[in-house]
Amino acid sequence: MARIVFVGAGSVEFTKNVLSDILTFPELGDSTLVLHDINAERLATAEAMAGWMVAKLGLGAKVEAHLDRRAAVDGADYVINEIAVGGHAATRVDFEIPRRYGLRQTIADTLGIGGIFRALRTIPVMVGLGHDLAELAPQALLLNYTNPMAMIPRAVYQGTPFKNVFGLCHSVRDTQARLASLVGVPEEEVSYVTAGANHQAFVLRFEHRGRDLYPVLDEVIERDPELRRTVRVEMYRRFGYFPTESSEHGSEYLPWFLRHDDQVEHFRIPVEIYLRWSEENLDTYEETRRRLAAGAGVEIEPAMELASEVIHSIETGTRRVVHGNVRNNGLISNLPKDACVEVPCLVDRSGMRPTAIGEMPAQLAALNTTFLNVGDLTVRAALEGRRDHVYHAAMLDPNASATLTLKQIHDLVDEMIAAHGDLLPEGVR
Secondary structure: OOEEEEEOOHHHHHHHHHHHHHHHHHOOOOEEEEEEEOOOOHHHHHHHHHHHHHHHHOOOOOEEEEOHHHHOEEEEEEEOOOOOOOOOHHHHHHHHHHHHHHOOOOOOOOOOOHHHHHHHHHHHHHHHHHHHHHHHHHOOOEEEEEOOOHHHHHHHHHHHOOEEEEEEOOOOHHHHHHHHHHHHHHHHEEEEEEEEEEEEEEEEEEEOOOOHHHHHHHHHHHOOOOOOOOHHHHHHHHHHOOOOOOHHHHHOOOOOOOOOOHHHOOOOOOOOOOHHHHHHHHHHHOOOOOHOOOOOOOOOOOOOOOHHHHHHHHOOOOOOEEEEEOOOOOOOOOOOOEEEEEEEEEEEEOEEOOOOOOOOOOOHHHHHHHHHHHHHHHHHHHHOOOOHHHHHHHOOHHHHHOOOOOOOOOHHHHHHHHHHHHHHOOOOO
């Protein structure tokens, strides 16, 4: 049976969702579920949860828990990465220091100052994991959920011998479902082509039985003033294609919104919302731990997580299309070949096969390139130990450069480096 490893298993709510899927697929019920986390208490909670779920469902799955990563990944078939290096404390730093400089953020995990520093904290760990997999599980499939998605898989395939890494994100699937709902067409009847950089991909084709649905969407938007007060609809109206990221998240990748009070108010942008979500996640973890200690268990409900669907397709041959984040290498011909791009991937027993898109519309490729430039410099900073590239990435970030002077950006970067300290790569700190 498949050996499925969860790296960062102490992210208990996410682990529960993926386990719920895996354990309710009959073909995967005898898998070996391997949990790894560096936090012993969280690892014990995840182990108790997984054991309870297996027993509740009466399955033959085996559960292992390892504080040592190498022991966990040895012989793995699939590795699901969900780490958050530095945890809630590092997230608070990513918001609090930029706030003092007048820089607004909403999620701060994909681009911007927060995204740059989350990447810098995460890449050294991922490089270590990539080297472990190259040695101990060279045929494994690494499925990454950790943001920033355009940087983390790239750091693995660029900085280690291990290349079989795919990034997974819900944004494309959720956007396609949302669009189908808006135009009143069953999702299974809609034909899409969606591609670009993660969190800045665009729906390039949106059709129903050969009929372009974008004019229908235009009519819906024209009738609904509330829709027009969202960042993603504003981006659609200006660039001509619907973006895949939510309005609150998408606003911080761009220079036109967060620095302006009137834009924040008009588009109802929830500044620093991720801090509230992060605190709620801490509460959810504590409640889960209490329930397990009391023998109450957790809810087992399939969540249609992408990692579990990929594993099921490969193990059973069931064909699915999943959007994956992979090395471009010409898949989108007018984006850099070394960039990590998000494209449809056909998944079956032979693995994940990315789809070549060709050229994106020029305005979308230009916008994506701005996004990817920051990621390129951040990955280089981490892999090469180049502190100067951290400054370069921050100076080119759209939101930071629209809000701060060059000196303010330089001072902010210095303060962030000092605050995160040993979590950052050598040569940067």
